[in-house]
């Protein structure tokens with residue numbers, strides 16, 4: 001069986017490609033630049049979302065995992081926001097156009113989305129049936145999911161995957177936090193009361209594999225561990241795992257000054273429950289934060 005992973009050269013795609021080849025899938029990844037090294041059994045095709053996706057990329061694939069997206073971890077200038085939007089919304093439209101032009105289509109499209117769709121929601125528990133929130137990321141995620149859902153008109157099973165904060169020591173948000181925390185300069189953000197819905201990268205990869213095998217699962221799936229934590233608790237737990245103090249706090253106005261509008265990502269509260277994943281029988285290997293961080297940082301838990 002062949003799986004196409006668009007944006008498969010990034011943090012999530014690289015880990016997923018490795019996992020899928022281990023269980024016998026043939027994997028084709030797309031990216032803008034070819035990576036220096038490809039895992040064994042993985043091939044590469046270039047795709048920049050400003051251009052159509054070549055039909056050769058989807059030909060023979062039984063599933064597509066669509067992960068393309070310009071990073072949101074940058075200053076949100078007008079140009080950066082346009083790139084974030086175009087890579088997701090136009091990119092997804094282009095993918096669906098290519099799928100429409102194929103005679104033998106994949107049966108499944110797992111399409112990245114984000115828990116940013118819920119906006120800033122305080123202490124409210126959020127499930128897949130909660131309405132979307134407000135703000136740039138929420139609006140963007142809605143358009144992104146709508147573009148992906150057009151594939152269901154082609155008889156393709158569509159699963160928008162609302163991904164939370166992905167934890168891995170080699171990339172993404174945790175890797176960016178580690179240098180400061182290792183120096184004992186870890187700080188809670190704003191008041192620290194905002195909820196962070198996180199997921200260990202290994203659980204995210206297993207959840208995608210689970211979805212590929214669950215033919216009857218369709219519609220949005222929250223990709224988060226079942227125990228979100230407040231930012232204050234996250235800060236304490238990470239510092240404790242590294243055996244460093246974390247007594248500082250970064251006030252919200254300072255974060256807005258330094259990061260501009262992007263500070264919304266750090267300050268928004270999303271307390272998300274992985275209802276669809278749990279109901280479909282998925283079991284998390286790392287449901288709690290402390291053991292997840294201990295595993296990622298190679299230290300003993302507790």
Ligand SMILES: NC(=O)c1ccc[n+]([C@@H]2O[C@H](COP(=O)([O-])OP(=O)(O)OC[C@H]3O[C@@H](n4cnc5c(N)ncnc54)[C@H](OP(=O)(O)O)[C@@H]3O)[C@@H](O)[C@H]2O)c1
Nearest residue numbers: 007009010011012031032033048049068069070087163166
């Ligand atoms: N990591 C998280 O915590 C998180 C949380 C929520 C949602 N997500 C979503 O999950 C998806 C994958 O995340 P990730 O962490 O693996 O991201 P990543 O490491 O930044 O990888 C992004 C991938 O998309 C490709 N890409 C970016 N812009 C592109 C464009 N304009 N045209 C074609 N390809 C483009 C990149 O290729 P090049 O490297 O060649 O540029 C790379 O393969 C993203 O859509 C992201 O928004 C991630």
